[in-house]
Each structure stands twice: as C-alpha cells, then as structure tokens.
Amino acid sequence: MVTQAEKAETFRALHEASVPFALPNAWDVPSARVFEDAGFPAVATSSAGIMVSLGFPDGEAIPRKEYLAAVRRIVERLSVPVTADVVSGFGRGARAVVRTVELALETGAVGINLEDLTPSGDGLLPLRGQLGKIRAVRELGRTAGIPLVVNARTDALRHAPGEPGAKLKEAIRRAKAYREAGADCVYPMGLVAAEEIATFVDAVRCPVNVMVRRGLPPMSELERLGVRRVSFGPGASYAALGLLRRIGEEVRTQGTFQLLTEGAISFDELNALAVARRPPAAPGP
Amino acid sequence: MVTQAEKAETFRALHEASVPFALPNAWDVPSARVFEDAGFPAVATSSAGIMVSLGFPDGEAIPRKEYLAAVRRIVERLSVPVTADVVSGFGRGARAVVRTVELALETGAVGINLEDLTPSGDGLLPLRGQLGKIRAVRELGRTAGIPLVVNARTDALRHAPGEPGAKLKEAIRRAKAYREAGADCVYPMGLVAAEEIATFVDAVRCPVNVMVRRGLPPMSELERLGVRRVSFGPGASYAALGLLRRIGEEVRTQGTFQLLTEGAISFDELNALAVARRPPAAPGP
Numbered sequence: 001m002v003t004q005a006e007k008a009e010t011f012r013a014l015h016e017a018s019v020p021f022a023l024p025n026a027w028d029v030p031s032a033r034v035f036e037d038a039g040f041p042a043v044a045t046s047s048a049g050i051m052v053s054l055g056f057p058d059g060e061a062i063p064r065k066e067y068l069a070a071v072r073r074i075v076e077r078l079s080v081p082v083t084a085d086v087v088s089g090f091g092r093g094a095r096a097v098v099r100t101v102e103l104a105l106e107t108g109a110v111g112i113n114l115e116d117l118t119p120s121g122d123g124l125l126p127l128r129g130q131l132g133k134i135r136a137v138r139e140l141g142r143t144a145g146i147p148l149v150v151n152a153r154t155d156a157l158r159h160a161p162g163e164p165g166a167k168l169k170e171a172i173r174r175a176k177a178y179r180e181a182g183a184d185c186v187y188p189m190g191l192v193a194a195e196e197i198a199t200f201v202d203a204v205r206c207p208v209n210v211m212v213r214r215g216l217p218p219m220s221e222l223e224r225l226g227v228r229r230v231s232f233g234p235g236a237s238y239a240a241l242g243l244l245r246r247i248g249e250e251v252r253t254q255g256t257f258q259l260l261t262e263g264a265i266s267f268d269e270l271n272a273l274a275v276a277r278r279p280p281a282a283p284g285p
Numbered sequence: 286m287v288t289q290a291e292k293a294e295t296f297r298a299l300h301e302a303s304v305p306f307a308l309p310n311a312w313d314v315p316s317a318r319v320f321e322d323a324g325f326p327a328v329a330t331s332s333a334g335i336m337v338s339l340g341f342p343d344g345e346a347i348p349r350k351e352y353l354a355a356v357r358r359i360v361e362r363l364s365v366p367v368t369a370d371v372v373s374g375f376g377r378g379a380r381a382v383v384r385t386v387e388l389a390l391e392t393g394a395v396g397i398n399l400e401d402l403t404p405s406g407d408g409l410l411p412l413r414g415q416l417g418k419i420r421a422v423r424e425l426g427r428t429a430g431i432p433l434v435v436n437a438r439t440d441a442l443r444h445a446p447g448e449p450g451a452k453l454k455e456a457i458r459r460a461k462a463y464r465e466a467g468a469d470c471v472y473p474m475g476l477v478a479a480e481e482i483a484t485f486v487d488a489v490r491c492p493v494n495v496m497v498r499r500g501l502p503p504m505s506e507l508e509r510l511g512v513r514r515v516s517f518g519p520g521a522s523y524a525a526l527g528l529l530r531r532i533g534e535e536v537r538t539q540g541t542f543q544l545l546t547e548g549a550i551s552f553d554e555l556n557a558l559a560v561a562r563r564p565p566a567a568p569g570p
Contacts, residue, residue: 022536022537022540024532024533024536028313028338028339029337029338029339029340030337030338030522030526031526031529034526034529034530034533035529035533037530037533038530038533038534038536038537039533039537040533040537048552048555048556049555051559052314052315052555052556052558052559053313053314053315053338054313054314054358055314055358055359055361055362055559055560056559057556057559057560058552058555058556058559073339073340074340076340077340212542212545212546213546214546216542218539218540218541218542219536219540219541220540232545234552234555235542235545235546235549236529236532236545237315237555238549238550238551238552238554238555239528239529239532239544239545239546239547239548239549240525240528240529241315241316241319241549241550241554241555241558242548242549242550243524243525243528243548244316244319244320244521244524244525245319245322245323245550246548247309247521247524248309248319248320248322248323248324248325249323251307251309251323251504252307252323252324252325254503255307255503255504255505256503256504257497257501257503257520259524260497260517260520260521260524261497261498261499261520261524262524263524263527263528263531264520264523264524264526264527265523265526265527265530266523267333267343267519267523269523269526270333270334270337270343270519270522270523270526271333271337271342271343273337273526274336274337274340274341274342274343275340275342
C-alpha cells in the first residue's frame, strides 16, 4: 500500500527530472481514469472542467464542499498521484486558504494549484497576501506530514499593468517571490511563445509549469527550453465538447452517426473506468 | 414561462410526428448544453454516462439521490424538455419505482426510460411485475398532472431464451404488452439491422425508439422504416472518451498536442455551457 506521503514524494520527483512531464487535467472519474490508463504518471484536476461539468461557471461560485467532493471522486479511483486546483483558495485570508488545502489533502490529493487571480477573474490579488498563503500552505504540509507539491500560478501575464514586457517582468517577479515563499513549481498562465518561455525559465531558476494552448511548442522543444511540467488546463474539456458539437452538427444536418461511432470506446471499457485499477492509497502520511 | 406539463406535451408530440427525431443522451451539464445549442428539440440522460462520470459502474450501485441530483443539474440548466433514464426504477416493486419516477419528475424531467433488465444486468425482470410498474407510473402522471412520456425498454433481444428469432418474438411480445399497459414508446435494446427494425415496427404499431450503434441505418432510412425516436444511449460518452484516449496516446508517444487543440471550443464557450440559455421552466403542472 502506497501512502499519501509517498505519493506526494513520487509527484515531487517528477518536477526534479531532467525531462518535462505532461500532466493531463481531468474533470470527472472517467476522464481521469482514461489518462491514467494512457500511462501519465500523475493526473491534475481542471477547476473550470469540474465546475462547468457540475453547472457552475469558472471561479468560486461552486460551493467548496461540492467542488472537493468531485476531487475526491477522482482521487479515490486513481492509483497515480492527483494534484488539485484550488483556484485562489476559496477564501480571502491565509487561514481560509489553509483550510481549503487541508480539505483537499483529506481527499487524498498530494498537490495543489493556487492562483493569484481574483475569483471574479478581473485582476491580481496583492502579492503580500499571496505570499502569506503560500507560506501557510507550506507549513500545513509540514505539520500534516504530507509533503504536498505547491504549484503557484500567476496571472500577471494577462492582468499586470503595462506593456507585454512589463507584464512578463511582473510575472517573473511574482514567480520568484512565490518560489522563495515555498512554492515547488511556478505556473505563469498564458506563457506560450518559445522566446518568452526561455526568458521566464532562465529568470526564475525553479520548476516551471506551462499550459497547453494552440501554439505551444511540442514536448521536445519544451525540454530544450527547460520547462518541467506541461499541464492541459481545461484543454481536454474544450476538445471533448468540440467533438460533441461536431457530433450534434453531423446528426442534425446529415442524419448520420459517423463521429458518434468511430473511434469510440465500448460499453465494457466505459464501465471499467468507473472503478479503480488498483486499491487506492492509504490515507494520511 | 413554459410549464413542466407543457414541456411534457411538447416532448410527447415529437413521438407523433411523421419523421423520427434524434435524441442525444448527456451525462453532465456541458454535454447537455452543447446538444441543446446544436438544435436538438429534447435531451435525454444517459444512465451509464452519469453513473460512470460519478465513479459508479452501470446498474443501480449509485445512490438514487446522487443519481437524481445529476439529472436535476442538467434539467435546471436546459430549456428544452429532458427525459431521464431511471434504469429499472431503483427498487423492486411498483411502489418503489413510482417513488423514483416521482422524484425524477421533481427534478423537472418530463419523461422516463424504464427497463426490464435486472440491475445486475444478467437477465430479464418478470413481465407481470414490469406491467404493474408501467401502469403505476402512468397513473402517477395522471395524479401529478404531468403527462410524462414513458419509454419502456426491453432487453429481450439480448436476454430472452432461445435463438435470435425467439428473442425478437419475445421483444415484440413484451413491447406490445408495455404499450397496452400505458407506455408511450417502446425501446428494444440492441435493434440495429434494418430488416429486424422493420419487423419490429410493423408488429408493435406504436412509437419505437432505437439506439445509435455502429451499423444503425442513417436517419433517412430509419424514417422509411417507421422509427420515431433515435437515441444516442451512452454513445457520446464512448466517443468523447475515445477522443481523450487518442489525445493521451498522442501526447505520450509523440509529445504533440494536435488532437488536444484542434476542433476545441474556447474558454468562454465552455464557461457559457455552465448556465441556462433561458430561464428554466416553472415547476409543477
């Protein structure tokens, strides 16, 4: 039986390898289990994916309890480490954020994403407060005996004031501060172009997470650029819903079922995705 | 404001048209909303799709309350009529099944699928008991003032004893009995070939539902065969998860993100799928 603390160490080690690892984000049990079956060494949750699947817009409109229940459903049925996006922590101060992370650890997750975007999505949270949250979460990992992986996301590339150059500078400044406060990995939302990635990685000198978007270089180039972690964000939700839209169009306009039946998995395969491949890890450290 | 009773009538009328209607089955809010946006006049729930998405295998392992909460999330965010699959009714006797249907109506659904397969999936429920359930559900619709559409599914084509011919005969016998007991539509699971569809439709002389599978004729031929309702079953789940599997393979083996980024919807489009297009219908008759 692998303990939660061991899973956290396994997950942390992925960030210290010389090659980057791809980290798919899931939003429900079968999307997570498909990625586990595909051989990914860990799975992340997509906060937007989970929220929308349950009928809430992205942000923190969903009750924390309902959100974390969805995280738990995924964690309990996976054997690989799972890291949970906790958005900006479902609370204003460090105490509320620590409670959220504590509850996330109780689901069995071994890592978190914490962002500096306001829940309404219109601006950046103050740096000082964000550093306090990261320090408090780091300390929680120590006292709980679970060396959780803290991925600190900054939205400065989109929401910092000024020209693109000024935004990049602010993203680097925040990322370096988050790292000093105890983040294991930093995650600049919106970093896509190779040149900016190189600048950012060289400047922060710690594990960097980039998100897959159209235009992101392939894994081989990301390796050359020094990226460590490549997450899907809500990308798999976007792709799956794009397919459903095309299926709907085909059925409605042509009356045929090609996209619905080609490349599909079977009933038995679907059913197998509801349950764990192996018994889940023991809770606690 | 459209009432639930009016929605039920709208949904029933689709079964009485001279052309068949395609009925997509969804398993969460965005899959349902995408199908609504695609112009389908109604949306169904996929029981297997919902159950697996929440980490339960197909059948009735999921608590009824959790299952119906998922149905409610969908119904509350759609403006088109929604019909709910209630499997074999989450209970042995007619009284338990009626209670399940009552709860399904309380979510705002205006139709149900009721099957004659045992919850363990290994055989057929006795005909007499099934007829009692259909009569009781029909009566519930009268007393509740919601003319719900009852779709009676039979699994005789797979689980009746004997040769394929004997199974088809039993499926027809059951379908006719279900119709006499008050079913609005009959749904023989596993009916795919044009010749068998023709035989079945001619024999039962009432609205027939077929499920999309590889080999099912296109809508134009289904119209010629006299089919009224063409549902996806768990097909859209199969297709979406097939795509996620291919995405995983591409990322793992080639390190590229083509399937993840091509044909995908955007963040704003995803977010818009969390909420209703129009205010939902008023509850009650």
